[in-house]
Amino acid sequence: MLKLFNTFSKKIETFKPINPKNVKMYVCGPTVYNHPHIGNARPAVIFDILYRILKELYPNVIYARNITDVDDKINDAAKKNRESITNLTQRYSTAYEEDMRNLGIMEPSFIPKVTDNIPSIISMIKKLEDLNHAYFSNDHVLFNVESFPHYGKLSKLRQEDLIAGARIEVAPYKKNSSDFVLWKPSDNDTPGWDSPWGRGRPGWHIECSAMIKKFLGDSIDIHGGGQDLIFPHHENENAQSICANKSILANYWIHNGFVTFNKKKMSKSLNNIITLNDLGKKFRGESIRFALLSAHYRQPLDWNKSTMTNSENSLNNLYTILADNINIYPKVSEQTNVERVLLNDLNTPEAIANLFSTVKDLQKAKKNSLKSEIKGILLRESYFLGILQKDPYQWLKNPEQKSLSENDIKNLIEQRTLARKNKNFKEADRIREILLQHGISIKDEKGDTIWSK
């Protein structure tokens, strides 16, 4: 039984799909104008785990994660780079997909892009206009918030509060300060498409509503994203979808907490981000993933200097155990403790604790038959977390480090092995020291010498 915290009810609820034979989930992906940072990676990893769990529970799961490639920030970035908009968005969507693969994230069923779905967007806006939920004003089409009495229910924000807190000047052509843009005009320098309202482009929010409708249908089970999307993005999506489709948009709204850096939210606009690209130069994707799992998804996760070394060390230890048991055949396992705690609102820290408990069992096991059983459990448990699926020796050798060529290292290790055979320990230590100075540490293990870092 899967339990999830629903932002809408602010309670943990038992998950009941609309149609158990076909479960539908949509997660808001990135706006591609920049390299994604670890804050962007968090929902990707969290919903990847949820996807794995759902696939285990239900025969068919459709998971869509969009890419927003129409946005004014994109236009600004392209202008700044003197680069074409398509070039920029393609460059960064490719980078995003690469980063996702690197994090061990399973490919969603659909990765829709806004530019491929303009007709769906236009027809949804048209529908809203026909139903008097939207109005045309000053070349813009705006959603009329007053036409939707439940506006604010998702984010728990009341109209009065929004007005009181408004820090931005209200556009004079809006009927209500909370009305938001569905369609806006484009000048010749800006990407635009022909529409009943002239050449223009969609506002933020509407693309997700339109793509959900097109790829998943009017109503879906789970809608997810970062907490910063609750308002206005999801509130607005919810309003426009319900008004256009006359049916509920999503039954479960799931939002992850932020990655913070020195306790402050990491965000592109605060310019305190750590990109996956930069982090990937020093650390492997799996280590980044492990770090992102260390806190419960609804809590903030504070990133600091030791976050990555901590997570690398943990994974090294786990892979070492797998290397020790490399010849043990993993027996196929049934539902594990890790799955059981993940079912409880995706409690990844507890899942990791359970994983380590399995590891302890494996270390204590004497008989091969028992080891085989436990190794099967361990591999199944780590699959749901999306870790430990690589060849352990490959991991421990860490070939991505480039301080010495692999051949050089092999040669030095051979020389050292020879010296040790001849009991020339002075020479053996000298070689160890050389390797250490190049950041390479070695371990003599079961007659073999393996090296890392």
Place this chain on the structure above:
RNA sequence: GGCCGGGUGGCGGAAUGGCUACGCAGAGGACUGCAAAUCCUUGAAUACCGGUUCGAUUCCGGUCCCGGCCUCCA
């Protein structure tokens, strides 16, 4: 100002009305030519003040501090 989270060991981070998980780092020992790994042992925490209770870190009230949303953000 309105709304909403949170303060747990050196660090990260769960859980719980009743001996405070787990990981990383640390200490001691076994093992090792030395290391590493492994095994054994081990030190270390619930912001503050009240209340309820046999018992609170957990529930209630207050104080202080930190963060988020209200504007683009995962």
